[in-house]
Amino acid sequence: xxxxxxxxxxxxxxxxxxxxxxxxxxxxxxxxxxxxxxxxxxxxxxxxxxxxxxxxxxxxxxxxxxxxxxxxxxxxxxxxxxxxxxxxxxxxxxxxxxxxxxxxxxxxxxxxxxxxxxxxxxxxxxxxxxxxxxxxxxxxxxxxxxxxxxxxxxxxxxxxxxxxxxxxxxxxxxxxxxxxxxxxxxxxxxxxxxxxxxxxxxxxxxxxxxxxxxxxxxxxxxxxxxxxxxxxxxxxxxxxxxxxxxxxxxxxxxxxxxxxxxxxxxxxxxxxxxxxxxxxxxxxxxxxxxxxxxxxxxxxxxxxxxxxxxxxxxxxxxxxxxxxxxxxxxxxxxxxxxxxxxxxxxxxxxxxxxxxxxxxxxxxxxxxxxxxxxxxxxxxxxxxxxxxxxxxxx
Amino acid sequence: xxxxxxxxxxxxxxxxxxxxxxxxxxxxxxxxxxxxxxxxxxxxxxxxxxxxxxxxxxxxxxxxxxxxxxxxxxxxxxxxxxxxxxxxxxxxxxxxxxxxxxxxxxxxxxxxxxxxxxxxxxxxxxxxxxxxxxxxxxxxxxxxxxxxxxxxxxxxxxxxxxxxxxxxxxxxxxxxxxxxxxxxxxxxxxxxxxxxxxxxxxxxxxxxxxxxxxxxxxxxxxxxxxxxxxxxxxxxxxxxxxxxxxxxxxxxxxxxxxxxxxxxxxxxxxxxxxxxxxxxxxxxxxxxxxxxxxxxxxxxxxxxxxxxxxxxxxxxxxxxxxxxxxxxxxxxxxxxxxxxxxxxxxxxxxxxxxxxxxxxxxxxxxxxxxx
Numbered sequence: 001x002x003x004x005x006x007x008x009x010x011x012x013x014x015x016x017x018x019x020x021x022x023x024x025x026x027x028x029x030x031x032x033x034x035x036x037x038x039x040x041x042x043x044x045x046x047x048x049x050x051x052x053x054x055x056x057x058x059x060x061x062x063x064x065x066x067x068x069x070x071x072x073x074x075x076x077x078x079x080x081x082x083x084x085x086x087x088x089x090x091x092x093x094x095x096x097x098x099x100x101x102x103x104x105x106x107x108x109x110x111x112x113x114x115x116x117x118x119x120x121x122x123x124x125x126x127x128x129x130x131x132x133x134x135x136x137x138x139x140x141x142x143x144x145x146x147x148x149x150x151x152x153x154x155x156x157x158x159x160x161x162x163x164x165x166x167x168x169x170x171x172x173x174x175x176x177x178x179x180x181x182x183x184x185x186x187x188x189x190x191x192x193x194x195x196x197x198x199x200x201x202x203x204x205x206x207x208x209x210x211x212x213x214x215x216x217x218x219x220x221x222x223x224x225x226x227x228x229x230x231x232x233x234x235x236x237x238x239x240x241x242x243x244x245x246x247x248x249x250x251x252x253x254x255x256x257x258x259x260x261x262x263x264x265x266x267x268x269x270x271x272x273x274x275x276x277x278x279x280x281x282x283x284x285x286x287x288x289x290x291x292x293x294x295x296x297x298x299x300x301x302x303x304x305x306x307x308x309x310x311x312x313x314x315x316x317x318x319x320x321x322x323x324x325x326x327x328x329x330x331x332x333x334x335x336x337x338x339x340x341x342x343x344x345x346x347x348x349x350x351x352x353x354x355x356x357x358x359x360x361x362x363x364x365x366x367x368x369x370x371x372x373x374x375x376x377x378x379x380x381x382x383x384x385x386x387x388x389x390x391x392x393x394x
Numbered sequence: 395x396x397x398x399x400x401x402x403x404x405x406x407x408x409x410x411x412x413x414x415x416x417x418x419x420x421x422x423x424x425x426x427x428x429x430x431x432x433x434x435x436x437x438x439x440x441x442x443x444x445x446x447x448x449x450x451x452x453x454x455x456x457x458x459x460x461x462x463x464x465x466x467x468x469x470x471x472x473x474x475x476x477x478x479x480x481x482x483x484x485x486x487x488x489x490x491x492x493x494x495x496x497x498x499x500x501x502x503x504x505x506x507x508x509x510x511x512x513x514x515x516x517x518x519x520x521x522x523x524x525x526x527x528x529x530x531x532x533x534x535x536x537x538x539x540x541x542x543x544x545x546x547x548x549x550x551x552x553x554x555x556x557x558x559x560x561x562x563x564x565x566x567x568x569x570x571x572x573x574x575x576x577x578x579x580x581x582x583x584x585x586x587x588x589x590x591x592x593x594x595x596x597x598x599x600x601x602x603x604x605x606x607x608x609x610x611x612x613x614x615x616x617x618x619x620x621x622x623x624x625x626x627x628x629x630x631x632x633x634x635x636x637x638x639x640x641x642x643x644x645x646x647x648x649x650x651x652x653x654x655x656x657x658x659x660x661x662x663x664x665x666x667x668x669x670x671x672x673x674x675x676x677x678x679x680x681x682x683x684x685x686x687x688x689x690x691x692x693x694x695x696x697x698x699x700x701x702x703x704x705x706x707x708x709x710x711x712x713x714x715x716x717x718x719x720x721x722x723x724x725x726x727x728x729x730x731x732x733x734x735x736x737x738x739x740x741x742x743x744x745x746x747x748x749x750x751x752x753x754x755x756x757x758x759x760x761x762x763x764x765x
Contacts, residue, residue, distance in 0.1 A: 027589040034593060041620045047620045119433050120426035121440035134747035136738050137700035140714055144738070147721070150731035332605035337705055350611050360615045368604045368612070374605035 045361065052358070061086070066354060069343045071259050082353050089345035090370060096266055096344060097331040103270035104330060105323075108277025114284045126278065134276040139336050141272055144378045146264035146340040156251050160242070164244050164255075170260040173245035180234030189232035197221035261342035265334065273330045277323065284319035285311065317389050321382050328378045332371060347368060455735070466726060478729045479736045482720050486736075487693075489556015489711050495548065498539050499559050505535065506566070514751065516758075552630040556711035560630075564702040564712065568637035569645070569695050575638075576645025581675065583646065584653055594646070601643035606701050609636045614708045633705050639690065641698055648690035650685035671741055686759065692752035696745050703741075713737060 015021060049056060061083035067077055073091045074193030076084060114126035133141070150169065159166040159173075165172040197220070204215035233240070288311050296306040337344035339350050350367045354360060415424060429439040458473025462480065469475035479486070488496050510534055512524040540563070543549035555563070582594030601609070613636030617627065627635070656679055691696040706715035717733045720726065 023587050027587050027629050030593065031589055044622050045619045048621075051623075118426070118429070119434070119436045119440065121444070122436050123439055125444060131746060132742070135696075135700075135749060137703040137714065137741055139703040139706065140734060140737055140741060143714070143718060144731075144734040147718075148734050151730070187566065317740070335605040335607045336704070336707075340606075346605075346607055346611070350608060352614065354611075360619060364612045364616055368608050371605055371608065372600065372603040376599070377600075 002149075046301070047253050047386060049361075054358050056359075056361070058362055060359050060362070062375055064356075065353070065356075067356070069348055070341070071262065082357065085353055086345070086349050086366065089348040092342070092348075093334055093344040093346075093370075095268065096262060096337070096342065097327075099262075099266045100269035100273065100330050100334065101327050102267065104273035107270060107274035109281055111278035112285075115278060116285060119258050121316055122258065126363060128226040130275045130278050133271055134279070136272075138220025138268065138272045138333055139339055142265060142336055145268050146223055146261070150260050150264055151290060156247060159247075159252075164242075166245055166247075166252060168255075169260070170251060171260045172263050173252045174256045174258065176254070176256045178238040178243055178244040180241065182239035185232045185236045186229050186239070187227040189282045192202075193221075193224040193228040197224055200224075218282070259342075261337075265337055265342045266391040269330055269333060272333070273326055276326050276329075280322045280326065281315075281318055284315040284322075287318045288314045313340055318387075324378055328375050331374055336373070419531065465731075474732050474735075476727050476732065476736075478720075478726050478732050485720065486557050486713060486716060488559050489716060490554040491550060491556070491559065494550075495542070495550055498542070498547065498550075502536050502539050503562075506532065519666075529573065533562050533567070533570060552628050555630065557716050558713045560710065561699070561702050561712045562713075564634065564637060564705060564710075564734045565695065565699045567634055568698055569691075569703070571634070572641035572645050575642040577649055577680070579642060579646035580649035580653060583650055588709070598643045601640050602691070606637075606640055607704050607707060609640045610704060610708050612636065613639075629708070629710060633708060633710055635699070637702070643692070644694050644697075645691065648687050648694055649683065651690060652685075652687035655684050655686050688759070689752040689756040692748055692755070695761050696748045696752070699744060699748070700741065713740065 020387045046056075062080075062081050064327065065080055065082050065085045066078050067078055069085070069088055071092060073095060074084075074088060076088050077389070111126045111129050115130065117123045117126070122272055153169045154160065155165060156166075156168045156170055159168040161167075164175045197217075200215075200220055201217050204217045208214055212240050243254050245252045293306055296310040301309065315377045334344055335346045338347040341347065346368060350363055357363070414420060430436045453473070455474050459472065459476055460469045460471055460472050461476050462468065464481060466475065466477070468477045484493070491499060509524060511682070512518050512577055513521060513528060518524075538545060539547070541550065541552070559695040579594045579598055580726050582590045583598060585591050585594070590727055610633060613632045614629065617632050617635065622629070660682065661674070664678040669677065701713045702712060705712050707719065709715075711719070714737050717737050721730050721733045
């Protein structure tokens with residue numbers, strides 16, 4: 001065997017020995033296989049649909065639905081179209097998710113902080129809450145609240161009353177605000193106060209950077225945000241009335257009626273997700289090393305300032321991405337609604353509408369599309385946030 | 395007689411015990427429950443809350459409960475009626491599986507428990523063979539044992555499967571089937587090849603972006619449309635296909651986390667040794683990465699185990715569904731709380747056990763990988 005001299009260029013590798021060419025051939029093969037699979041599925045679907053006499057396309061969205069929906073945020077009855085049904089379901093999904101997110105966050109932060117309490121009993125109780133509710137299937141919890149606990153509530157006549165709030169077998173009744181013409185001024189004042197607070201905060205920050213003089217931003221903003229709307233409210237002649245729920249005959253009239261399905265679903269979603277949020281809050285706060293607290297004390301910050309200026313900003317960096325993904329999970333979990341008959345997107349659209357029209361491909365596609373859009377939007381936000389918040393290391 | 399203070403030479407003073415208020419039970423109480431007025435208030439409120447919650451619960455569930463009997467007449471003491479659960483326990487465990495064939499389910503369960511012990515107890519050697527057994531051999535055994543129809547075993551249709559047995563089958567079959575695809579997807583997502591990477595990302599993000607219930611709806615109504623004429627999948631298989639596709643995306647993300655945690659030097663060292671891509675992954679990267687993601691896999695399994703209850707909505711008879719159905723029996727109306735509490739206890743034991751196991755493994759693995 002003879003050695004080639006060094007200045008001679010090596011012969012080009014044979015076709016199969018060049019990893020880059022091999023990779024391209026492999027990729028083209030994969031793509032072709034996936035394409036074939038899709039073509040096969042497409043062919044079968046068209047054939048099966050034709051055999052069953054189902055026409056494809058989205059025309060059905062303009063047909064009359066012919067069924068009523070238990071609860072709707074927009075005007076709806078049997079004469080509206082399937083397109084409207086879709087919208088009603090979507091709004092109901094968003095409503096229960098929004099309620100769930102608010103309460104899950106409140107309970108979650110409370111339990112998470114309690115879990116870190118130096119008080120042994122409080123921290124054990126919080127731990128018990130987390131371990132119990134996180135390790136039970138959500139569907140079981142929803143069924144439990146709806147089928148086992150709600151029937152134990154009293155009849156409307158013996159409602160549990162807290163202020164002007166009534167709770168009974170048929171749901172929860174709340175006072176309903178009625179906005180009269182002048183109420184726009186109150187909202188305008190609130191907006192003005194918020195904008196002013198932001199400007200003041202910026203100015204105060206710049207002044208402190210330049211001169212070192214602090215400014216009580218929090219109290220000023222709080223004063224503005226509380227006082228200005230009240231002032232406007234008074235000047236406009238108190239343009240707000242409450243429509244109170246009242247017992248008439250066998251049921252309540254007036255106010256906002258929360259149907260028991262919504263009540264049970266929102267309750268279960270909040271309690272279940274709160275257990276996860278509590279764990280996130282705990283691990284977020286614990287992720288800030290103790291040295292940070294000691295350093296802050298060494299600089300002469302008070303415990304409250306240490307919490308507000310040092311620990312919370314660093315903990316939030318860990319908490320917020322996980323919190324957003326829990327919000328996303330809650331929204332996706334609200335799709336368990338059909339189990340108790342809450343008319344969300346899955347129940348009215350992928351359930352009733354699908355059964356009536358048989359347009360499986362279009363309807364499942366649209367339903368999945370909605371959830372996909374929501375989750376892609378949230379993950380886009382998360383990526384943006386992570387990039388903004390990423391630690392800039394030396 | 396006035397006691398005169400003893401004068402000690404420097405360094406000869408005897409050690410005094412710490413004050414009684416700082417150590418022992420009293421010290422612990424002071425430190426953890428009554429360190430200041432606010433803490434003492436919290437303790438009192440906490441104790442009250444605990445008492446208000448647990449005293450009636452224990453009274454209802456244990457002290458006042460009825461345990462034995464055959465009909466609802468046995469429940470007269472006003473507490474929980476566990477007779478309901480007692481009477482139905484066979485159905486809750488095995489669904490409508492024929493009584494004389496239930497030994498097959500038990501045998502499958504025992505084989506599964508033993509092979510799990512092989513995988514989970516660190517002292518037993520041969521984990522690689524254990525994993526191969528669980529992933530390849532066990533599903534075949536379970537299929538013939540449970541389904542029957544050959545080897546002299548009478549056939550039991552899947553429509554008769556139910557209860558806890560079905561819940562466990564759905565969860566384990568889902569995760570075992572999804573595991574290989576999940577690893578491939580994770581590798582695909584970290585691949586240099588743009589088309590493979592794009593396809594993997596699309597698959598993972600698509601399934602992770604939609605709720606499981608829509609996937610189950612899809613597999614139960616859309617899947618029959620995808621199949622050629624004459625091919626029919628039964629309800630259980632369709633649900634399993636849905637769970638499998640959904641779960642693969644989640645496993646892929648867990649495995650990707652493990653792949654990312656392996657230092658770059660390991661990849662480069664494998665390349666420097668001249669290993670091909672598959673050899674590099676099989677011999678160097680995956681053994682390390684998969685060990686790292688065991689807690690993640692257990693957590694995913696835990697979530698899947700809870701999510702299998704969703705098959706109730708497409709009409710399969712898992713543990714929760716069968717309990718819900720029994721509660722509609724006119725002979726046993728009004729025992730919803732007992733039914734759901736029983737389901738809760740069963741699910742809770744499984745899920746809590748799994749989460750504890752994953753935490754223990756995490757602590758154990760943490761030592762070597764703190765960099």
